[in-house]
Amino acid sequence: MESAIPAPIDAGTAFPVSPECLVPEAFGSLKALVASYLRPEDVSRIELAYFFAAHAHDGQLRASGDPYISHPVAVAQILAGWNLDAQALCAALLHDVVEDTHISKAEIAERFGRTTAELVDGVSKLDKIEFRSQEEAQAENFRKMLLAMASDLRVILIKLADRLHNMRTLDCVRPEKQRRIARETQEIHAPIANRLGLNSLYRELQELSFQHRYPMRFRVLSKAIRAARGNRREVVGKISHAIIERLPQWHIEAEVQGREKHLYSIYRKMSEKHLTFSQVLDIYGFRVIVPDVPTCYRALGALHGLYKPVPGKFKDYIAIPKANGYQSLHTTLIGPFGTPVEVQIRTPEMNHVAESGVASHWLYKEDEKTLTELQHKTHNWLQSLLELQSTSGDSSEFLEHVKIDLFPGEVYVFTPKGKIFALPRGATVVDFAYAVHTDVGNRCVAGRINNELQPLRTELRNGDQVEIITAAHASPNPAWLSYVRTGKARAQIRHFLKNAQQEEASTLGERLLNQALRLHGLTLGQVSSIAWDRYLREFTLHTRKELMADIGLGRRLPAIVARRIAELQDMESGRSGVVKPKPAGAILIRGTEGVTVQLARCCRPIPGDPIVGIIRKGQGLEVHLHDCAQARKLRSERDRWIDVEWEPHTERMFEVNLRVVTQNVRGVLAKVAHAIAEQDCNIQNVSTEEGEGANYTVINLTLQVSHRLHLARVIRGVRHIPEVVRISRLKGDKPS
Known part of the structure; x- marks a missing residue:
């Protein structure tokens, strides 16, 4: 544990800053917030970091014209909202100092401790290194950040808070830069927030990315939502009133929250299902928060008695939580006037985790059991990042593998012993084999799905029981790369082949x-x-x-x-x-x-x-x-x-192509196939086309032969068929 570094009597005197380069009101709010849960010496340490950062950024302005220190303070405020510790808040205030000023990592370590310096270094970009392209620079930045995250989760929390504030103030930069940053946020930062269970942050990053990436679509959809709000208020009120009345009848104490679906989720539904806005009826949902897990299931029964559920739309994330620790019961009901209504049922602890994910560790320490499970899952994912790094050839390949894992579906499969594995939608037997163990993946030859033998490329479905069949001398096939879905499987196959x-x-x-x-x-x-x-x-x-x-x-x-x-x-x-x-x-x-x-x-x-x-x-x-x-x-x-x-x-056996011209008579293909089989030769592929004139047919064959003499015997056997006019070996595209 590093000892707190007390601030001088007057930190502002120790690090003189022009008054116009300070943001006293914003820092005052931050100071009041951290004082509510940190010790006085930690608050002094944060104040020292504020003046030190302001001194380093003295004279620098943001694109909006605000003093540069306003950005680090805003990032620290977001983190303070998650009750993060003094080291993380100091790193948030200093996160751009190494990158944008003359201050070194060693100087930060000397003044604020090694841990704070490591956090700053993990967040800093790699602008001082020359890269061949913008894509390579981005890939290497994320590689460094994700690996730093694997050793200390606070790195990614600082980075996500940094990106959130940048997205909130993105209006001040050029439109083309807005679109580039929005796309990067949508592809990387938002999925990472989702993977870590930071639900509120995830939704806000998605909304802001949508707004800046597709501004016209965002404006049109916003206007449509505002218009629909008034039309549907009566329906929503009626449903809310019915739920609030029904639950006490079942002796269930509950908090009922109505919520409007986010613009981006509505847009994505319209885009994926090719719907118009008027066809998207379920733009409202409800959240029911009850005291404990048994009551969740009782509340589900009460609501299913109130409105008819939509078949196939019930999901139990309590029994089988999502990979990011999320737990809830999801059901879709048919409300008044045929309006579909999505309802989520959860406990207060589940609600904490659903909204704050891994940040719950700092916010809600009383819920130790849930948080321990969440930390375990997060730790496993972070360790998988280290494994991906060790098997990926370069930064771009590493980023590609991570991106694959950041878009998980909801396919849950079981081992014969009942262990659950969560895999992305479209995952195959090979993905499951590598999820079990790298050696199992490298040696797999087939899978037994629900006790039936299936090939390796078979896609898995929810609830499948999968057993992997291995062979001692089996090894990965390059063709597997065309159908695997997980980053781990892809990285391990490439590593083995390399x-x-x-x-x-x-x-x-x-x-x-x-x-x-x-x-x-x-x-x-x-x-x-x-x-x-x-x-x-x-x-x-x-x-x-x-x-x-x-x-x-x-x-x-x-x-x-x-x-x-x-x-x-x-x-x-x-x-x-x-x-x-x-x-x-x-x-x-x-x-x-x-x-x-x-x-x-x-x-x-x-x-x-x-x-x-x-x-x-x-x-x-x-x-x-x-x-x-x-x-x-x-x-x-x-x-x-x-x-x-x-x-x-x-x-x-070796593949060889033959071109056979025959008379266009019934049964000639069967005669050719029989003649080939008589010479102990396998037909790999066959196709036909019209010959010169209606009286002739061309048969193109791919055969497997052991050597040239074997091929000669095959050609001789086919040539003896009366209907065969000409036979030739294809070397490439032309017959020889």
């Missing part, structure tokens, strides 16, 4: 470099450790494995690397004269090497075809037919060409 690619690239790089060294009369085993160390130092590489991976991925050409290593070896061993080269030998291709050895799709080579290898930067070795038109275009880049040959025995 590591697998590095391993495969390293193995391929060794083979390519060994082949290139043979032209200099060397093998990898003959290169001395001194020559290796010199080469790695010269090209600022850390390990030999890193060098091999670079060669395997085409970032370095094996011929050039081999030439330099041979020179270094000669220098070290004292060799001179012409070294007799050894036959280089070809790289043997199995077709199962992995992602670093690709069979070119432009010509689809198969074992038995004459082939050539080309090193493609960032992709590894690409194998083409020796007469492939695409390969011929690269003949000028001779350093990238590699001698390759097929291994005598390959174990996998």
Whole structure:
């Protein structure tokens, strides 16, 4: 616990500030607010931070023309409304000092303590670092902020309060800047507030973002709401009166609050469901607050007896809380004149958490049980951010994964033992597997949903019971990235594939470099450790494995690397004269090497075809037919060409395309398929098109064959069919 730092007798004298650069009324309100729950020495510390910040910002004005210190004071007032501690309030007052003035983090630490300095640093932007683009800068800012948040939640509370005040005063900046900031707030800050359960803040950020991002739509909808308010007042009053009368009849004490839906939620409903404003009837809702959980369910029964519920519109967030700790019963009733009415039923403690989320920790310390559960959920989410960071390649990828997790749906699924997992809408079996454990995700092969075997891409629904089936030798598939929904699953799949690619690239790089060294009369085993160390130092590489991976991925050409290593070896061993080269030998291709050895799709080579290898930067070795038109275009880049040959025995099947022209008679497709099957060949894909004239049909086939002789047998078998006019192999788009 850091000791409080008392203010001097007169902080204003210690840090002189021009009177016009102070906001005495606003700070007076802040001081009165914090004095209601903090110790006098903490209030003095906050006063010192106020004068220190005002002194640092002396002469600076906001876009509105107000003294700059008015912004930090407003941010501190928002935080004081959540009863945050003195360290957080000092950091709020100082949050722009490091970024906008000459004051350093070390000086803040010296005057206000290390914790306050760390909070300021976590909130500060990274303007002093050069980025390639605005997007990269934004991504890196959020990466730093979210990671700081994982170690201290107060960082994000300060940042959200900062953004809220900026949004409230956004009218003073250029329209294009308004739209950019509003979009950023809508995509990042509002969802984070929602994820942390800061409901009031979330709604206000959404409203302000909508207002500044789509000002015309906001004005039109506001006008429509005002007009509708008078028309619907009688209906709302009648419903409210009926609820207040009904609950005491069931011996239920309750507080009933009527509320108007927010503009943005109405706009989103109109937009998503393609409705006009007049078709959106449920613009009003009610909140019923009762003493305890059993009474919540009794109140639900009372209301369902008063008005008919809408089927499928009941949600029990008490039994299964949302990920941000939110709890309530939700139901939609058909009120008078057919008006749908949304009702939320909750206890006072649930209402605290619903409105203030994680800030309830500072506001309502008496509700320890609920808050402990909420803190546990928040802690788990923050830890998942750290895990995402460790597996994400860069800031943009990290931000992409976080954005995915900030828009959760409401799909709740169960393990066979009854443990509940909350996943975003559209989540699949793979998402569930990674939610259980990273190793389970990496080894999953299928899922059993409600005791029925289902493929990995199956989307999960509310209430599904899911069991993951794993296999010891299974591994993530790149195709999974096209249908997973959670940031954790996406990050872990990419991380695994990246590591697998590095391993495969390293193995391929060794083979390519060994082949290139043979032209200099060397093998990898003959290169001395001194020559290796010199080469790695010269090209600022850390390990030999890193060098091999670079060669395997085409970032370095094996011929050039081999030439330099041979020179270094000669220098070290004292060799001179012409070294007799050894036959280089070809790289043997199995077709199962992995992602670093690709069979070119432009010509689809198969074992038995004459082939050539080309090193493609960032992709590894690409194998083409020796007469492939695409390969011929690269003949000028001779350093990238590699001698390759097929291994005598390959174990996998290879895809090949055939074009078969037949007479247009009934049953010919079946005859062709039968002839192919007779040669123990699988048809991967088939399509037909009209041939030249109505008497002919063209059948396009994708087959799986083991080698060129196998293909020859298939072609011979099909050619024997009387109705077949012509058959040819497609190499790319043209038949050969």
